[in-house]
Structure formats: structure tokens, C-alpha cells
Amino acid sequence: MEKDDLEIKNKIGETTFSIAIINECFHMVKVMKKNDNLLTLKNRHGAIPVVVASLFSAKEMVRHLHHKTPIEVFKPESDDRSGATLLNSLIVDGIFGINISESEIEGSGESEGDLESNANASRAKTHCVLIIFIRNLIKWLVPDIKKIHDAKLSHDQAVEHIRCIFKEIPRLNKKQLEMFGLDKAIYDAIKHGMIEFIEEIMKLYPEIIWRKDEKGRTLFANAIVLRQESIFAHVLRLGSKQRVALLQHDIFRNNLLHLAAKLSPPSRLDHISGAALQMQRELQWFEELRKILPPKFEEELNENNRTPASLFSYEHEELMKEGERWMKNNAASCMVVATLIAAVMFTIFLKSNAFLVFIIANSISLFASSTSVLVFLGVLTSHYAKNDFLQSFPAKSILGLFTLFFSIVTMMISFGSAIFITLQARLAWVSIPFIVLSTIPIAILRCYSSLS
Incomplete structure (x- = not known):
């Protein structure tokens, strides 16, 4: 195949070179680069190969072609808008730094010869190889550190791009x-x-x-x-x-x-x-x-x-109406639960010789649930004025939910102590699983609170 044959476009206006770029076929791209005109040859949309790579989010290909494309194409003084299009695509894809890839460090025979003939370039090569080795080591040992590093680096590079743009x-x-x-x-x-x-x-x-x-x-x-x-x-x-x-x-x-x-x-x-x-x-x-x-x-x-x-x-x-409905539904639901707790705490073990822990927990639960009922009753009977949503309703909701939660906790303590009192004489070991199970609702509520 002759060099000029590589410039032939298909029906959709793409060359073989641009198709290889889109599919990130590095081997084919290296072979075709013997025709230097391909690096600046535009498709039917007016995009040069490196811009095509950026538009298809081929990040590694962008890094590879960026160093090969003539710098004059990207200069603002040029009538070509390839530089602006490339910059826009790189920002969208989050490519804020064009780094040297491993394949570029290995290079071709010609580039290696140039490096060996230049002491400074040789030291630069060694330094880059060392950086890549450390980077891969970190990536292999501690992937999370690599992710954090990349995110921080991308953020810093994005800020630097912003500064360059804002200076103009x-x-x-x-x-x-x-x-x-x-x-x-x-x-x-x-x-x-x-x-x-x-x-x-x-x-x-x-x-x-x-x-x-x-x-x-x-x-x-x-x-x-x-x-x-x-x-x-x-x-x-x-x-x-x-x-x-x-x-x-x-x-x-x-x-x-x-x-x-x-x-x-x-x-x-x-x-x-x-x-x-x-x-x-x-x-x-x-x-x-x-x-x-x-x-x-x-x-x-x-x-x-x-x-x-x-x-x-x-x-x-509309938000006020939704807030009113939300407060009423929430208050009504919590009132039902609080009333049930108060009723249970008042009737269970009424004829039993209760232990001190049971009596204290039972009394506190009754007090807390009654307080919660009264608080939510106050919410239900409110006028729902605009300013009530600023402090009154949130404060009442917090107080009502706190006393309701506190009554549930003390109810569980009362339940556990009652089970223990009832079974300690005959089946003392049975009380332990029941007491453990009584803590599950509280643990579930705590987990849901952490996730929300």
C-alpha cells in the first residue's frame, strides 16, 4: 500500500487511520504513521485525528497522538479550531494532564538512539521509568491510594486550566x-x-x-x-x-x-x-x-x-400544603405507636411482683410515650401558619420523635427484665435469646439512620 492510499476516505468521510484511532488500535496507528500527512488530515466534520480520538474518549490514543501532531495546529493564532475543540473534549473527558505513557518511553529505535546520544534525555528517560514503576507499584499494592492520588491530581490540573483560561x-x-x-x-x-x-x-x-x-x-x-x-x-x-x-x-x-x-x-x-x-x-x-x-x-x-x-x-x-400533610401524617403515625406503647406498659405485669429495673423502665416508657402523644397532638391541632415551619414544627417533631424513640428503648428494657423475671426460676437460659432479640429493632433503626 502506498502512502497516498492511506489518505483515501470511505463513504462516511473517515480514513483507515481515523478508524484505527477510534478503535484504539495502537499497532495499526504506528504502522500508518509513515505518512505524516495523516496527523493533520481532517475528516468530513473537519476534525484532525487527535481531535477524533478525544471526541470518542480514547484517552490513551489522545496522549499518544498529542506529541506527534504539529504544535502549530493548536495555536490560537491559527485559523484552525482544532486546538479549541481538543481542549473542550479533554475537559469534558477529564483529561487535564498529557503524561508520557510507557509505550512512548520505550519509543522506536530512532528515538532510543537520540536518547542515548543525549545525557539529559537519558536521565529524563530513567526518571520517567522510575515514576512509572512507582506508580504501578502503588496501583498494585494500594489501589485506593492510587484513586485518591488520581482524583487529587485531576482536580489540581483542572484548577490550573481554569487559571489559564481566566487570565485571558x-x-x-x-x-x-x-x-x-x-x-x-x-x-x-x-x-x-x-x-x-x-x-x-x-x-x-x-x-x-x-x-x-x-x-x-x-x-x-x-x-x-x-x-x-x-x-x-x-x-x-x-x-x-x-x-x-x-x-x-x-x-x-x-x-x-x-x-x-x-x-x-x-x-x-x-x-x-x-x-x-x-x-x-x-x-x-x-x-x-x-x-x-x-x-x-x-x-x-x-x-x-x-x-x-x-x-x-x-x-x-404548594410546599406549605405538602408540609402540612407530611406533619399530620407523621404525627398521626407516631401517636398510634406512642399510644400502643403507653397501653402495653400500663397493663402488662400489673399483678406481678416486678423487679426494680422493670418498674423504672416501665415508668419511664409510659412517661416518654405519653409525652410523645401530647407533642404530636399539639402538631395535629396547630394552625399551620407559614412561620410555624421555621422553628415550631421542627422543634416539636424532634421532641416527639426523641421521646418516642426513648419510650421504645425503655420498653425493650422493660420487656427484657420481665422475661428474665418470669423464666429465671425454671428456664433461665431461655431469657438470654429473648433479651438479645429485643435489641434488634433498635439496632435496625440505628442502621437506617446511618444510611439516610
């Missing part, structure tokens, strides 16, 4: 920043809680704190809308620098308190179990912003003629 931002004009998609990138970083991204861009481009997106919202405003505590706290620590950002309004005439009144994204609410606790979290955000912002913000109207308080009630109407 001050040189770009408004139109270029829009083409660059800066606002979308910042929004996505806030949405996913990428605090490192925000910290780096604020260091290299401090004016970003006052920049508004298409909705007229600043970085601080989006942190409030998306309920990102870490980014919110970081911007808040800037002190006087963030005061101007606090006074901004978006294109809908919403101030920051209006934005705090909006319902959280589902991705943030899903992290909190129970509609009542979700409502509590929403109220905490709103009250925290109310303390920080000027009092006049509470009376301002947005384009829908709503104050922040009225907007909060409107946005959280």
Missing part, C-alpha cells in the same frame, strides 16, 4: 465574552457549587462580582436563587466590595429578597427529607437575607406588584 478574560471585549459563554459558565459553576471556579475567577477578574447576566442578575444573586451556601458565604465575606452588588435589581425589578423568596430548585430541595423540613430551610434562607439587606427591600414591589413576603407565600403555597 480581561483582554476580551463584551461581544467576545458573550461568544465565550462566560455568563452561562458562571451560572453552571454556581448551580453545581463549584466554589474553586468562583474563587479563581474573582481573583483574576474582580469586576465579575458586578457583572450581570441576561436576566440582570449578578453572581451573588444567582447564588441566592440556586441556594448555594458556600458561594453565598464567600461573596458575603468580601465586605464593602459586595455592598454595591446587594443593591442590584434584575430586569423583572426583583431585589435580592425577592430572589430569596423564590422556590429553591428541585435539585436543592431533594437533599432535604420531608416537606416540612424543606419549608423550614426555605424560611431560613429568607430570614437570613432579611437580616442582611436594607429594610426598604421588604416593601419594594417587583413587576408583578408583589413584595418579597407575598412572593414567598405565592411561590411556596
Whole structure:
């Protein structure tokens, strides 16, 4: 086969070389590289081989071809967009460092000759071989350390890439920043809680704190809308620098308190179990912003003629109803259990000469279950006002569940002591398995609490 034959494309616009790259056939790629034009030959989509490899997530092939492809192709000054496409694909696949692979260290005969003729290159080769040996040894002995190392290395390299990109931002004009998609990138970083991204861009481009997106919202405003505590706290620590950002309004005439009144994204609410606790979290955000912002913000109207308080009630109407149902169902269920415990503790062994442990455990269980019944009865008879979800309901739920759990524990102690008293005279050994079995419900509850 002649060299030119390797450049022939099939019906879908791919050469034999690009197909070998997609399938990561290193042997075929090495054989075909005798035609240097293949490294820069584009397919029908305008992608050169190394970009094709990156688009198909062929990581090792990317590392192999990156060193062989002419550097001029990747330079920003070139009309070719291969460099930008490759960078984008590498970031998506998490390839933040192009390292020397073992096959490249072994190299061909020509490259080995060059290394032997150069003392510095020889030392570099030895050093790389040593690094690979240590890396493989660590990977074989302690895989977890290797995973941690790779994750940390990938994170550090990603941050370094971010710094390089952000250094170019001050040189770009408004139109270029829009083409660059800066606002979308910042929004996505806030949405996913990428605090490192925000910290780096604020260091290299401090004016970003006052920049508004298409909705007229600043970085601080989006942190409030998306309920990102870490980014919110970081911007808040800037002190006087963030005061101007606090006074901004978006294109809908919403101030920051209006934005705090909006319902959280589902991705943030899903992290909190129970509609009542979700409502509590929403109220905490709103009250925290109310303390920080000027009092006049509470009376301002947005384009829908709503104050922040009225907007909060409107946005959280369904969540309040769900919270009310959740509290009632939870309280009713716990009341049934607590009432049963109180009834059992009051009737069992009423005519027996109980042991001191049984009497104490029985009395405590009766007191705790009765307290739980009264607490949940108070929840069921509440008015379910908006502010009740902030402190009242969570506090009552915690107290009711604690006393219910405590009554279950003391009930088990009472049960175990009663079994022991009843059987110790005739079958003392039988009481031990029963006592052990009585602890299983508590252990199961503890395991479920740890997993949730």
C-alpha cells in the first residue's frame, strides 16, 4: 500500500487511520504513521485525528497522538479550531494532564538512539521509568491510594486550566465574552457549587462580582436563587466590595429578597427529607437575607406588584400544603405507636411482683410515650401558619420523635427484665435469646439512620 492510499476516505468521510484511532488500535496507528500527512488530515466534520480520538474518549490514543501532531495546529493564532475543540473534549473527558505513557518511553529505535546520544534525555528517560514503576507499584499494592492520588491530581490540573483560561478574560471585549459563554459558565459553576471556579475567577477578574447576566442578575444573586451556601458565604465575606452588588435589581425589578423568596430548585430541595423540613430551610434562607439587606427591600414591589413576603407565600403555597400533610401524617403515625406503647406498659405485669429495673423502665416508657402523644397532638391541632415551619414544627417533631424513640428503648428494657423475671426460676437460659432479640429493632433503626 502506498502512502497516498492511506489518505483515501470511505463513504462516511473517515480514513483507515481515523478508524484505527477510534478503535484504539495502537499497532495499526504506528504502522500508518509513515505518512505524516495523516496527523493533520481532517475528516468530513473537519476534525484532525487527535481531535477524533478525544471526541470518542480514547484517552490513551489522545496522549499518544498529542506529541506527534504539529504544535502549530493548536495555536490560537491559527485559523484552525482544532486546538479549541481538543481542549473542550479533554475537559469534558477529564483529561487535564498529557503524561508520557510507557509505550512512548520505550519509543522506536530512532528515538532510543537520540536518547542515548543525549545525557539529559537519558536521565529524563530513567526518571520517567522510575515514576512509572512507582506508580504501578502503588496501583498494585494500594489501589485506593492510587484513586485518591488520581482524583487529587485531576482536580489540581483542572484548577490550573481554569487559571489559564481566566487570565485571558480581561483582554476580551463584551461581544467576545458573550461568544465565550462566560455568563452561562458562571451560572453552571454556581448551580453545581463549584466554589474553586468562583474563587479563581474573582481573583483574576474582580469586576465579575458586578457583572450581570441576561436576566440582570449578578453572581451573588444567582447564588441566592440556586441556594448555594458556600458561594453565598464567600461573596458575603468580601465586605464593602459586595455592598454595591446587594443593591442590584434584575430586569423583572426583583431585589435580592425577592430572589430569596423564590422556590429553591428541585435539585436543592431533594437533599432535604420531608416537606416540612424543606419549608423550614426555605424560611431560613429568607430570614437570613432579611437580616442582611436594607429594610426598604421588604416593601419594594417587583413587576408583578408583589413584595418579597407575598412572593414567598405565592411561590411556596404548594410546599406549605405538602408540609402540612407530611406533619399530620407523621404525627398521626407516631401517636398510634406512642399510644400502643403507653397501653402495653400500663397493663402488662400489673399483678406481678416486678423487679426494680422493670418498674423504672416501665415508668419511664409510659412517661416518654405519653409525652410523645401530647407533642404530636399539639402538631395535629396547630394552625399551620407559614412561620410555624421555621422553628415550631421542627422543634416539636424532634421532641416527639426523641421521646418516642426513648419510650421504645425503655420498653425493650422493660420487656427484657420481665422475661428474665418470669423464666429465671425454671428456664433461665431461655431469657438470654429473648433479651438479645429485643435489641434488634433498635439496632435496625440505628442502621437506617446511618444510611439516610
